[in-house]
Amino acid sequence: MKNLFKSIFVLFIVSLTVLSCSRTSDEPVMPANELQDLVKIKEISNDTHIIELYSATGTTVLGYNDLKMRIKNKATNQYEKNASVSWMPLMHMAMMAHAAPRSAVTKITPDGTLYTGYIVFQMPQNASEYWDLKIDYTINGTAYSVTSTVDVPASTKTKVTSFLGTDNVKYVMAFIEPKTPKVAINDLSVGVWKMEDMMNFSVVDGYTVKVDPRMTGMGNHTSPNNVDAKQTAAGQFYKGKLSLTMTGYWKINLQLQKPDGTIVKGEEVTAANPESSLYFDFEF
Numbered sequence: 103m104k105n106l107f108k109s110i111f112v113l114f115i116v117s118l119t120v121l122s123c124s125r126t127s128d129e130p131v132m133p134a135n136e137l138q139d140l141v142k143i144k145e146i147s148n149d150t151h152i153i154e155l156y157s158a159t160g161t162t163v164l165g166y167n168d169l170k171m172r173i174k175n176k177a178t179n180q181y182e183k184n185a186s187v188s189w190m191p192l193m194h195m196a197m198m199a200h201a202a203p204r205s206a207v208t209k210i211t212p213d214g215t216l217y218t219g220y221i222v223f224q225m226p227q228n229a230s231e232y233w234d235l236k237i238d239y240t241i242n243g244t245a246y247s248v249t250s251t252v253d254v255p256a257s258t259k260t261k262v263t264s265f266l267g268t269d270n271v272k273y274v275m276a277f278i279e280p281k282t283p284k285v286a287i288n289d290l291s292v293g294v295w296k297m298e299d300m301m302n303f304s305v306v307d308g309y310t311v312k313v314d315p316r317m318t319g320m321g322n323h324t325s326p327n328n329v330d331a332k333q334t335a336a337g338q339f340y341k342g343k344l345s346l347t348m349t350g351y352w353k354i355n356l357q358l359q360k361p362d363g364t365i366v367k368g369e370e371v372t373a374a375n376p377e378s379s380l381y382f383d384f385e386f
Contacts, residue, residue, distance in 0.1 A: 165261035267366030
């Protein structure tokens with residue numbers, strides 16, 4: 103009986119080895135639940151496909167938006183994995199139209215179905231002015247397009263700002279992180295773009311975003327150990343540290359500084375000047 107159990111155990115080990123060896127390193131790994139922590143914003147359709155648009159909250163907001171999408175084939179009911187995708191957000195105003203800072207659209211994983219990118223809506227919609235999103239994509243050499251309106255309501259807090267710098271350049275700055283501020287030293291992330299023309303925005307490289315957080319309702323006190331935001335590489339967001347010592351309303355006073363030290367927007371907070379004209383704010 104002892105030898106029988108021993109033989110069965112050996113056969114079990116051999117079978118596991120054979121199964122594991124039957125999988126080659128080139129065989130694709132199936133992705134995990136791609137939609138985990140995502141909520142569908144809306145579906146956009148044309149004759150051939152349904153575009154599913156997602157975010158972490160199921161909404162689009164004024165400011166920075168980290169967006170995901172899937173392309174579902176109506177005929178096969180399957181999701182397309184090999185599309186080349188681009189997009190164009192467009193604000194329709196009474197006398198003109200303009201676009202917004204945005205990234206390229208890329209696949210998250212080769213074997214998955216999700217495409218990802220960001221859009222920075224720099225102004226809110228109103229009763230007569232609105233945003234739409236045009237998505238162009240190519241699959242197996244065939245080009246497709248779809249367009250739909252997107253909701254960008256006004257916000258009571260400032261998470262994005264557009265301004266003309268002292269260098270006569272039009273800039274857009276957006277607050278990205280922390281999404282959920284804590285009483286701690288938080289990782290800070292800020293995006294900075296310049297307007298090349300009404301339809302094109304480029305990432306600003308090599309500047310410094312100087313930060314000075316203040317609690318305006320608590321004597322305008324600041325906090326220790328803040329670190330100004332800088333890039334680690336060209337084309338990237340600006341990273342720094344934001345020290346929040348208590349819960350409540352915070353105004354993050356900002357100055358945008360060029361590599362030569364010139365301040366193109368924003369003022370230093372002093373006893374005589376309690377706030378900068380360039381800032382983000384939030385309450386937690």
